[in-house]
Amino acid sequence: MEIKKTSKQYDVIIVGSGAGGGMATKVLSEAGLKVAVVESGPYYDPANPDQMTQLKWAWQSPRRGAGTTRPFGDFDQAYGGWDIDGEPYTQKNDTNFRWFRSRMLGGRTNHWGRISLRFGPNDFKKKSMDGLGEDWPITYEDLRPYYDKVDKLIGVFGTKENLYNDPDGFFLPPPKPRLHELYYIKAARKADIKVIPSRLSVITKRINNDRGVCFYCNGCARSCNVYADFSSGSCLIFPAQNAGGQIDLYVNSMVRTVETNFEGKATGVSYINKDDGNEYKLNGKVVVLAASACSSARILLNSKSKQHPNGLGNSSDLVGKYLHDSTGGDMMAFLPQLTNRKIYNEDGVGGMHVYSPWWLDNKKLDFPRGYHIEVWGGMGAPTYGTGFNVNHFNKFFGLKAGGYGDVLRSDMKKYYGSTIGFSGRGESVAMKSNYCEIDPNKVDKYGVPVLRFNYKWTDYEIKQAKHMQDTFEEIIHNMGGQPLWNKPGIESNYGLTKPGEIIHEVGTTRMGKNPKDSVVDQFERMHDVDNVFVVDAGPFVSQADKNPTWTIMALAWRASDHIVSEFKKQNF
Amino acid sequence: MKRRDSIKTITLGAIGASYLLNGCYGVTQEKIKRSLTRYKYGRTPQEKLYDDKLFSQEFFTDEELTILNKLCNLILPPNDYGSIEEAEVVQLIEFMAKDIPSYQKPLRDGIDWINEQSELNFNQKFIDISENSQKQIIDKIAYYDPNLDMNDLPDEVQWFNLLRNLTLTGYFTSEVGIKELGYKGNSPNVWDGVPQEVLDDHGLSYDEEWLSKFVDQSKRLDTAKWDEDGNLIS
Numbered sequence: 022m023e024i025k026k027t028s029k030q031y032d033v034i035i036v037g038s039g040a041g042g043g044m045a046t047k048v049l050s051e052a053g054l055k056v057a058v059v060e061s062g063p064y065y066d067p068a069n070p071d072q073m074t075q076l077k078w079a080w081q082s083p084r085r086g087a088g089t090t091r092p093f094g095d096f097d098q099a100y101g102g103w104d105i106d107g108e109p110y111t112q113k114n115d116t117n118f119r120w121f122r123s124r125m126l127g128g129r130t131n132h133w134g135r136i137s138l139r140f141g142p143n144d145f146k147k148k149s150m151d152g153l154g155e156d157w158p159i160t161y162e163d164l165r166p167y168y169d170k171v172d173k174l175i176g177v178f179g180t181k182e183n184l185y186n187d188p189d190g191f192f193l194p195p196p197k198p199r200l201h202e203l204y205y206i207k208a209a210r211k212a213d214i215k216v217i218p219s220r221l222s223v224i225t226k227r228i229n230n231d232r233g234v235c236f237y238c239n240g241c242a243r244s245c246n247v248y249a250d251f252s253s254g255s256c257l258i259f260p261a262q263n264a265g266g267q268i269d270l271y272v273n274s275m276v277r278t279v280e281t282n283f284e285g286k287a288t289g290v291s292y293i294n295k296d297d298g299n300e301y302k303l304n305g306k307v308v309v310l311a312a313s314a315c316s317s318a319r320i321l322l323n324s325k326s327k328q329h330p331n332g333l334g335n336s337s338d339l340v341g342k343y344l345h346d347s348t349g350g351d352m353m354a355f356l357p358q359l360t361n362r363k364i365y366n367e368d369g370v371g372g373m374h375v376y377s378p379w380w381l382d383n384k385k386l387d388f389p390r391g392y393h394i395e396v397w398g399g400m401g402a403p404t405y406g407t408g409f410n411v412n413h414f415n416k417f418f419g420l421k422a423g424g425y426g427d428v429l430r431s432d433m434k435k436y437y438g439s440t441i442g443f444s445g446r447g448e449s450v451a452m453k454s455n456y457c458e459i460d461p462n463k464v465d466k467y468g469v470p471v472l473r474f475n476y477k478w479t480d481y482e483i484k485q486a487k488h489m490q491d492t493f494e495e496i497i498h499n500m501g502g503q504p505l506w507n508k509p510g511i512e513s514n515y516g517l518t519k520p521g522e523i524i525h526e527v528g529t530t531r532m533g534k535n536p537k538d539s540v541v542d543q544f545e546r547m548h549d550v551d552n553v554f555v556v557d558a559g560p561f562v563s564q565a566d567k568n569p570t571w572t573i574m575a576l577a578w579r580a581s582d583h584i585v586s587e588f589k590k591q592n593f
Numbered sequence: 594m595k596r597r598d599s600i601k602t603i604t605l606g607a608i609g610a611s612y613l614l615n616g617c618y619g620v621t622q623e624k625i626k627r628s629l630t631r632y633k634y635g636r637t638p639q640e641k642l643y644d645d646k647l648f649s650q651e652f653f654t655d656e657e658l659t660i661l662n663k664l665c666n667l668i669l670p671p672n673d674y675g676s677i678e679e680a681e682v683v684q685l686i687e688f689m690a691k692d693i694p695s696y697q698k699p700l701r702d703g704i705d706w707i708n709e710q711s712e713l714n715f716n717q718k719f720i721d722i723s724e725n726s727q728k729q730i731i732d733k734i735a736y737y738d739p740n741l742d743m744n745d746l747p748d749e750v751q752w753f754n755l756l757r758n759l760t761l762t763g764y765f766t767s768e769v770g771i772k773e774l775g776y777k778g779n780s781p782n783v784w785d786g787v788p789q790e791v792l793d794d795h796g797l798s799y800d801e802e803w804l805s806k807f808v809d810q811s812k813r814l815d816t817a818k819w820d821e822d823g824n825l826i827s
Contacts, residue, residue: 063637071635072635072637073635074634074635076779076780077634077635078768078771078779079766079767079771080681080766080767080768080771081632081633081634082632082634083632083644083647083648083684083685083688083692084685084688084689084692085685085762085763085766086766087689087692087693089692089693090640090643095634096634096635100637169823173819176817178808180806181823181824189823190823191819191823192823192825193808193817193825194806194807194808194809194825195806195807195808196784196807196808197784197785197786197787197799197807197808198786198787198799199787200787200791200792200795200797203787203792203795203797203799204795204797207797218803218806218807225808225813226808226812226813226814226815226816226817226825226827227813227814227815227816227817228816228817229816234813234814236781236782236783237781237782237783237784238778238779238780238781238782239778239779240779358795363788363790363791363794364774364775364776364777365777365787365788365791366777366778366780366782366784367778367784367787368778368779368782368784369784370784400776400777400778401778402776402778402779403762403765403766403770403771403774403776404766405762405766406762407761407762407765407766408758408761408762408764408765408766409758409761409762410754410758411757411758411761413739414739415739416739416740421736421737421738421739422736422737422738422739423735423736423737423750423753423754423757424735424736425667425668425669425731425735425757426667426668426669426670427669427670427672429668429669429757429761430669430672430773433761433765433774434774434775437774
């Protein structure tokens with residue numbers, strides 16, 4: 022195929038427009054650099070009425086919001102999912118890795134849970150603490166100023182709690198807990214589990230004049246049309262454009278490779294324009310990969326040349342290795358005290374108003390690393406599935422279920438809003454044996470070789486998942502609830518989610534001091550190629566029991582500052 | 594001859610009567626098509642194509658739709674808030690049968706089963722027997738022991754459960770159904786905690802030490818400012 026070249030020359034080409042790519046776009050363009058942002062999906066603006074799903078009702082969808090075409094339902098704002106037509110991935114051995122991709126401007130930031138947790142001091146030196154994995158080449162103090170800047174720029178609600186490994190930031194005030202959350206607080210405290218207000222990037226108090234203030238529709242997964250939640254487009258890329266930044270957006274453009282010259286330095290990227298099927302090349306002095314941990318690894322591994330025979334920047338053979346996702350375990354319960362509820366609007370923000378950060382000391386436990394607990398429930402908006410098994414909870418009263426007629430109406434009202442759910446989200450240990458690589462035998466519909474995954478949870482994660490279930494059991498008991506399904510046992514790894522399902526995949530281009538055992542340096546610059554940076558979650562050395570987005574952005578801001586200073590020194 | 598075909602042959606004579614009833618229940622493929630042009634819910638072009646493809650297909654026959662409509666009305670009879678027809682429940686079932694093709698066989702087999710029962714017991718198609726007779730058939734499959742696994746129960750019990758699920762979800766996700774349920778959200782508002790009377794009913798309260806930390810909704814539009822230690826000062 023002929024590659025069409027453009028004569029345009031960019032200072033920086035940014036691949037991907039999610040949390041990392043958006044932050045790089047903002048910082049680099051504000052420094053006066055000319056940037057191209059290459060995004061594999063379409064243009065997306067949460068305020069565009071043709072794309073908007075916020076405030077839609079179930080009946081406005083012919084499937085009442087069911088999850089047939091979008092995995093989290095019709096109104097969720099992720100264009101993509103674990104399975105995308107024509108873009109397969111494969112598995113090695115008995116792996117079942119689940120790779121979620123969202124192909125749109127802003128990527129997965131449009132639908133995520135907005136749980137915005139900084140890593141704590143311990144999270145950067147886990148090897149020093151428990152001998153497993155590797156320490157980061159930076160400390161919390163290195164990243165702290167960037168976390169502070171991210172808090173102030175983007176907005177996150179929370180409370181000062183003085184918890185050593187869950188550091189405080191610059192918080193907006195949190196919303197009051199809902200009824201089921203008050204029950205959770207009481208029951209969790211009885212089990213000596215700490216509960217604090219959530220830390221979510223939702224604007225509960227005005228932060229600037231470009232962004233609206235939350236109006237409590239619970240629709241953050243639908244992306245907010247007044248920009249009161251964090252999405253990369255609305256909070257980073259659009260403001261950067263409005264500030265006069267020199268930014269060219271290339272949408273529906275799937276990057277295939279990073280192009281290099283005879284010295285092995287990057288000269289730009291080649292991408293496939295999904296609209297016309299042709300391949301194009303863009304020229305840039307610096308390439309910033311922010312396509313997501315696995316997509317960036319795929320681009321690097323597909324960028325083979327005489328100078329980089331093992332894939333770009335892969336002399337360590339570690340690109341794709343140390344892939345790890347958060348652990349996950351869930352349980353749900355029926356609360357008899359929440360039957361026949363008085364109905365009022367308890368939508369709140371799009372997520373829980375309280376949560377439990379990791380509260381135990383692993384020295385006293387049979388597994389390393391911790392997890393936090395998210396809590397959910399309430400009188401949510403009816404959508405496809407509401408009313409299924411309408412009176413199944415009759416079993417808790419020794420009654421038959423089913424039937425027909427007006428009794429089903431009263432059953433519906435009796436049990437509406439009577440459940441509570443718990444999700445443990447924890448840290449796994451990064452293993453070299455968990456990785457993605459190029460499948461030599463398969464290409465996607467654009468002709469690009471696809472990823473193949475090899476992943477196996479270890480005893481560490483399985484034991485952690487067991488602990489989650491024991492904890493949920495105790496909390497449910499303390500609140501007088503009835504679990505909705507049997508406690509999962511060893512046969513199902515205690516309900517441990519499949520790797521990839523929590524959508525926190527990180528680690529594929531990990532950072533370190535030594536080029537032999539890491540892919541990028543502390544500024545996310547590739548050891549082997551000094552004009553290529555990776556600013557998604559690929560550089561994470563370890564995951565922490567925190568959601569990755571806030572750390573992706575703090576690191577991307579720090580890397581971008583470094584790129585700007587290198588430009589000033591005329592090093593590119 | 595397949596069971597379904599045999600039933601078709603047996604019941605051919607009764608079709609005339611069913612057609613007359615269509616007028617009462619009013620759900621036909623023609624009407625379904627007309628009602629499906631109004632959906633606007635932020636689709637991508639590919640998603641829109643997929644929806645359009647499903648809209649252009651017909652799964653249930655008009656006769657089957659009539660039976661479904663009758664069954665849905667037995668499951669949730671109309672009241673002052675609304676009806677199966679206003680909630681467009683049968684339209685939803687037709688759509689879901691195409692959207693989730695694994696629904697097709699059980700839904701259709703169930704309709705065949707209930708016609709078969711009607712023929713056996715009353716010598717007429719289900720739609721042509723009295724409501725009392727219809728209920729006599731349904732009574733045999735409508736209840737189940739919730740301690741058992743649904744998959745272990747007879748096919749017809751599973752079918753009726755599926756139909757009950759689709760009916761309930763269809764009604765309570767419709768405009769009239771949500772109104773009847775009383776759901777108050779999905780609209781701009783200001784959350785300021787659980788109403789006091791509800792807290793009292795449950796014997797719960799907000800922690801004194803927490804109260805000062807929550808958002809003061811009267812100052813939500815004042816721009817946030819912090820001191821250098823991260824204390825909010827606005």
